[in-house]
Amino acid sequence: TRSTRPQRMLKAVQKNATKGNPESVISAIDYFCKNSEWAMNVGDEKGSILDSVVTEVNPSTVLELGTYCGYSTVRIARLLSPGTKLITLEFNPAYATVARQIIAYAGLQDKVTQVEGSSADLIPQIKERFSITTFDFIFLDHWKDRYLPDIKLFEECGLLRKGSVLLADNVICPGAPEYLEYVRNSPRYESRYYPAHLEYTKVEDGLEKSVFLG
């Protein structure tokens, strides 16, 4: 049967990137998406903004919602201090399998804990299962209508502390209007919009960074 787009993306990484070199994995995926097949990775333009926020926060505890093929997982993990691991949630086993291979090809498997399942089920289990008290940095890039229910779940489960940084992809395209309204109007968050473009296109999109104020 015909291969899937994530499988073709993995082949492109194995063909064009250098094993153990995260930068070459990122470049190989961006090249594939610009020249062969568009895919919903955060991409190079928004990825550079993601890089700058991760570098600024220098987090000890990190959560990503929506691994997909692991592109942003690699971007984040390559910047983490030694000994720091990120947890990434993905409920599609086929995507998780491709991501595992892309993360391993980049040599970052020791900095990543991949968890298969839905954020709605897993978020309430995180403290117990991973001995986490709160997250320093959370990247939201899963289903856009789940951003708001999941940020409320973070609050209910006591997973945020004064200064926790949440960064959300696609707040313009496809859009997360309820989430934006919430973080921009809640007195418990200080929010800032980073304008950019939808990955590999000229369509307007951007990232919303929201700091929890406690």
Ligand SMILES: O=C(NC/C=C/[C@H]1O[C@@H](n2cnc3c(NCCO)ncnc32)[C@H](O)[C@@H]1O)c1cc(-c2ccc(F)cc2)cc(O)c1O
């Ligand atoms: O839809 C987009 N992203 C969704 C990501 C989903 C991934 O995350 C996984 N996932 C989803 N919900 C959950 C969940 N929890 C949810 C239930 O609890 N728990 C765990 N994993 C979850 C999926 O299995 C996928 O792996 C998108 C679209 C465009 C786009 C723009 C313009 C266009 F024309 C077309 C497309 C651009 C983007 O950058 C985008 O991110």
Ligand SMILES: [Mg+2]
């Ligand atoms: Mg996205």
